[in-house]
Amino acid sequence: MKTIPIVHIRERGDAAHKTAPTLTRRSLLKGTGVLIGTLAIGSPLALLAPSTVWALELAALDQGEGEALLRMGRVLYPHERLPDAVYALLVKDLDAAAAKDAAVAGQLRAGVASLDKLAGGSFTAATPDRQLAAVKALEGQPFFDTVRGKCVTALYDNEMAFATFGYPGSSWEKGGYILRGFQDLKWLPAPPAAASPPPYMG
């Protein structure tokens, strides 16, 4: 089974990820933990990746912590259509921050421990209601702010999120929208020419 490193499905704007080197399970054993998941076959996102299996190697956090933070991302920003692979980008960014700064690592570890405690043992295994209550109980604390703040860029600035929400991103190389539906809305009447003159077509 080909497994794509999660780092290669983040970047947009070129097809580099489609030919990216794949990882084997053996090569994933250097770090502190690994998160592995799959993209649903037939989803538009599966078309973006060379394999439906993704993997994230952790440099500072262990697997349990990674899984808890991924889960916390899902509680903070619940999108049914967004696959775990996107939430893994959040874990990747948090792990990188933890690897760079021991204070962040400590904050994340303590935060996950709080989540576990609030959820009555295991945050990851708790019911959705219990998970939501645990996250809500930490709102306003630095740990919560660190994770939530990271979500804004990690979850919404990647090609899989764009595809999921229907945002095409860069338009320049496609000639913009002058010939691609910038005024194709049909459920309201077109404004008169005085308010909205016809486009110049040369």
Added chain:
Amino acid sequence: MAKFDFGDDSVVVIIGSGAGGGTLANELCQKGVKVVVLEAGGTQSNASFINDEWKAFSQLAWLDKRTTSGSWRVAKDFAGLPAWICKTVGGTTTHWAGASLRFQEHEFRARTVYGDIKGANLQDWPLTLRELAPYYGKAEDKMGVTRTHGIPGLPGNNNFKVMYNGATRLGYKEVHTGNMAINSRPRNGRARCLQLGFCFEGCKSGAKWSTLYTELPEAEATGKFELRTQAHATRIEHDDKGRVNAVLYVDADGKTQRQKARIVCVAGNAIETPRLLLLSASSLFKDGLANSSGQVGRNYMRHMTGSVYAAFNEPVHMYRGTTMAGIVRDESRHDTRRGFVGGYELETLSLGIPFMAAFLNPGGWGSDFTWWMDRYTSLAGMWLVGEDMPRETNRVTLNQNVKDQWGNYVPNVHFDDHDNDIAMRSHAYTQAERIYGAVGAIKTFRTPPYPSTHNLGTARMSARPRDGVCNKWGQTHDIPNLFISDGSQFTTGGSENPTLTIVTLAIRQADYIAAQMSRRTI
């Protein structure tokens, strides 16, 4: 490009290359005046601009350290980013939306027309619309503003269609695709708009006016112009008589240089301009340059702003095409029956997925938030922008606890909304929601203000030296060869997007400076 000696004291030094500085540089060069422009940022181009919100933000935005205080929501949501303006050649004309509206006659007489508003520091401008009108005409021609000089309006996109139908059903009359400095057809060597949808990220087609590829190359062609990039001005010096005579700046290698000057014009946008005047304090000018009134840094205005996004059952795809694709102007009148003085504009706006996540509801989370992101392709959006009240206590000061990368105090931006701003915002939110309600919105959302894009008033014009920093030409009351050449000059903010007025004042200021130079009065 010309190359002037550091010791050449016959040059005009302009700090900043945006709407004010870039335009002033070109206008002076066309008259044969020698100009050195110091631009803190580096050079981008249509080719290097990026259709990617965060990457473009990193490429263009002014990200040097700044601090905030006050009760405005921006201080909570974006404590280190009070303003969304640029550090790049062309300044914020790379990022601006292109809306180019003239001030209304009464807006130059705010104190007289609005009266004595408690907690506001209102003044009339020392000039009138009649005086400015010919210069507005020149600016519109230079920038290629639609619906002026026989230039057709832009075609409206889907986001405008929603606004237009809602607004006209509500009874609004002046609803159209705006007066935009974006080419609806090729003009002056610039292409027509391709409806890219990335106006804020630097216009890759060059259809949108920016000094980067209009004024600055035109200035260069005169042989009288030198642009120094990554040249961050840190201090303006003066002689024993109190006339400015040199500008210190940190160059690309981190070395401090001194450029002599006959005249200095400051156009660093309304946060850096007062900061530089304050940083230039000396034994002669203990409170900073041109600050005998104590008004330098005060009366900071940022326009009353807010946005409303609306979700529909049908698709909109608001991101397609011109970001600011249309306007409703009916509310820009002064009519106190609405519960506030001054007026506001409603202008379409769109954000991509990355910026929607960051700006829709900063700090928001949970299913209330994701509901909106999930409906992205069925959203329409508009921005609300209106006149805010100048207040002495809303001000840019030096934060003596924090230093920037060059060891200078960073600017602190303090702002409290005036009651009039709050009443106007509330009215504008309601009207925007009614517009979308009239065309079947299933839900609307009141998005709080983004970091300020319209920064104004911190070195304002006044008839009397005690009320402001500069006269009707932007010449400082205290120092005749020191000029304010950006939006800092604004006595009041008007309801209109300010760039056209900044360009207009720069053209007019160039006439004045050239005339004074030839008369040898400065």
